[in-house]
Amino acid sequence: MGHYFLLLGIVAVGVGAFNGIRQASRSASANFGLFNQAVSGQSDFLIESPVQRLLEEDLAKLTRLSKEPDWHLVPVIEGSVTAVKNGSEDKKQLRLIGLDLLALGNLPTLAKEGLKFSDEDANWYDWLGSKNEVWVGQKTADLLEVKQGDSISFLASGRLVKMKIRMILNDPDGNLPDDLVLADLPTVQTLLSRPGELNRVEVVIDQVNRREDTAYLNDIENRLARELPQNLSLAPTQNRAADRAAMTAAFRLNLTILSLIAILVGAYLILQALDAAVVRRRSEIATLRSLGVDGSILFTTYVLEALVLGLFGSVAGVGVGQVLAFGAVGMLSDTVNALYFATSVEALNLTSIDVIVGLVLGIVFSLLAGWLPARDATQTPPAQVLARGDWSPGFSWLRSPVIGLGLLLLGGIALLFPPFVMEAGSNMPVGGFLAAGCWILGAALLSGHVLVLLAGWVRPFCSGPVFRLASSRLRDGSSRHRLAVAGLVVAVSMVTGMFQMIDSFRGTIEEWFDVRFQADLYISESGVTGAGTVNGIDPRLMDELLKDPNIKYADVMRICYAKPPRGVTVLAGVDMKHWSDQARQIWLKAPGSLQAVDGAEPALVSETFARRFGVMAGGVVELGTPDGTKKISPFGIFCDYGNEFGMAAISSDIWSDWTGSDRPINVSLYLRDRAKLLETRDRLRLAYPGLDVRNERELRDVALGIFEQTFKATDALSFIGLAVAFAGLLLGLLSIFDESTQTWQTLKHLGFSTHGFILAAGLEGAGIGVAAWVAGAITGLALGWLLVFVINVQSFGWTLLWTVPVESILWFGLLLTVVGFVSGMIAAIYWNFRR
């Protein structure tokens, strides 16, 4: 009975890991729609510019549209600010949303539900002129420890500003995200130094009760589209959430694959456990067989057992998933924050699809896991034949290398597949993932041969009875020994592969830092880290800062989104002369080695950009900018590991012409007197509390911190994978010993000591560990190569320097050997105790 609870637990954890990660990553990266639901009811359409930036003149063009009675236009500006908790160093990144309160007041839903924006004011127009005032939800207020009427400090576009809390929004259902700050449109524009700018205009239909009426909605959409100025586009609101989700698609894909692996390993555990049950009942099954019980009945019994396990286990797994999601969501949202954009951890919601996916996965994998033992049970010979020796007929196919070799070959062929291009323009390396799967599985199947080969080499050197027994058993390579090795190989190869990728990444980034960051001080807006955030620093503030007497040269960088034919990319405005001649980069193609096409703006582009848009050998890319579609042409390609959207750098003047802005994102300073570096840094810090002023060392720490953050989830999952693999090893060893009952009985009669038995079992476990390490490390090297040269290049567009962490791999081998040894002994002691 306890045995069944264990199995249920295994299924539950496998399904739970998958579901938890799915939910957590979803809520950590795609909680866009929330504010609409919470504040304005739901908006129906969005009017956007391709670069996610609307200017006042665009708004003017919408005047006619805004007079229609059938809908309401709500202009929205959105950005991030950092709240500084009063009287402490605590900072929290918040989403700042500016709304035209006047427009909001007209919304039918608001009028109906009466969301109050003020206590004392009787009329909505009293809100007007609420300069320097913000509204927050109850949860945000609790988090920041503020009350109505308090003042609150924000770091925004490089300045420290005090705002007054006009009111804490009544939010009894807890719908408002805990990182949301609302303010009047002009207030936010000033705060973010984005005068006259909007992110989008939301459209809310007047007759909200007709939302289900598709014909009506289509009609509205057509009317809106007809009137829309050329450079703006209209999309249903859901698409925007999808866009955002697409931005993090690669990240979430990574997690999904990892969690699928968790399920696979879980399935392997179930297989081992069900198999152990078959082995333990082998003689009973054999007796049934000799009584003439049909094999298909046995098969059905075992498959049914797996089905029941899968069903109950995955029901429990859905619950476990909820718990895991709670735990994981914070970690994941930190990563999304660091990598993409400000996000919060709301909306951890379990949909019926989650439940169904969880159940289906749990049941399918349990059935798959139950199938092999069931087959094994069916193939158990009748009792009289069984008496002859040790048996495991159902797994004899593990002895043939054909399937394994075939899978390796298939993986090689899969590498020829081109990557699949996703919605947001990022690539999914289907072939690479397929190859990884094939290679792991193939290696697992072949690992039994490695075990036999190694044991064969070692055997002549084994003289004592204990060593000789253990090595001969390994050399014999029963199907069950092979199964145990195979399970470990999967875990080992994945972990070694991941190690390599992370190490390669870290090494590459450090190298990149050494070359790229040669300036003395780096200045950026405080608190904002995400590559997907393009807030920036108030230009006036920057001008003032650059007057510092110790500055010799300032490399000012400006960025904004630009719209390539597919997805989104980053367009930067830089000092081209400095970038081409002075600034050090790791150049993939040095400036001038490519010929910029006439009639297009010459640009230096990142490797990611070049790969995404196929201009590694030069050419033209068309980008949508606030000033219309522009052509750029690369004359050099640099390595950049900052973001996966790619970046094209053009001259600052042109950038300002195209974007109508001169707001910088960051600046690198070269000092006259480098001896006074720290002094200058401290002076600037004091003068500009809203800016982060860092030297090279500090910048590197921040970047590496973000890097570690990114791989936290990966690390955690590798660890879980390993733990599960070891549990599998224990179960596998128990099965092995169960299968060898006759051998132990013989040994007992021969006077073989219990110590000897335990030692031999330990050696067997260690042998399995070593074989799994050898096969797993070789596979892991292949996976590392695959991750670095295929998967990373295809999905992120950057080439890493392949680093093989030889030392870690060796230590890992030692660890595996020791763990194998200990597992063997534990299994033997437990086995002995159970007899």
Next chain:
Amino acid sequence: MFLNENIKDQIKPVALSVADVRKSFGKVDVLKGIDLKIDAGERVALMGPSGSGKSTLLNCICGIEPVDHGSIHVGGQELSGLKRGELEKVRRENMGYVFQSFHLLPTLNAFENVEFAAQLVGMPKEHRLARVTDLLEQVGLSHRMDHLPSALSGGERQRVAIARALVHHPRLVLADEPTGSLDTESGSQVLKLLKSLSEELEVALLLVTHDHESTRICDRVITMKDGALLAG
């Protein structure tokens, strides 16, 4: 003590002596007071219907099953009161065991199976190799030494098992229906070997058997019924 023994006993030391051994599994009394003495080099056949407790007695003698009452001496050493490790030592040094279904170690070849038992008692290598070769020759398997058990016939396996039971110079060999899984031809070959080798090596033999043919190689036949030895 000497006074009670006859002269023959004084010349030939006792290989096994069992005195008033009782054993029950739960409420079932399986051995109800067994007294048995086997001299060095003596061959005794133990007969009796199945379920009468023969295998249980053998297990008690080799110390795998603890007894509830009574004492067992093997080679002059009392088993009760020994620790598990000491029991294992007595077992591997003083006894050999032959099973009905051979029970060779499936992953070791014939030579290694025999050598294994010799290794367990720490026999020096030179001596060991010579002895194993010699014994396998005596059981007529010098041409099959490097075969795995699965490649041997039933009779051949049992002959390997006999070599294994004798390789370490035990005082006592326990054989539980060693011909039970064999055809008549191989069976009689196995019995012949047991006789000649026990004679040559001066090993006592307790042979559990069902058929009267087998008793012919023995000096004495005892019969067990319902957990007790029948007089005579």
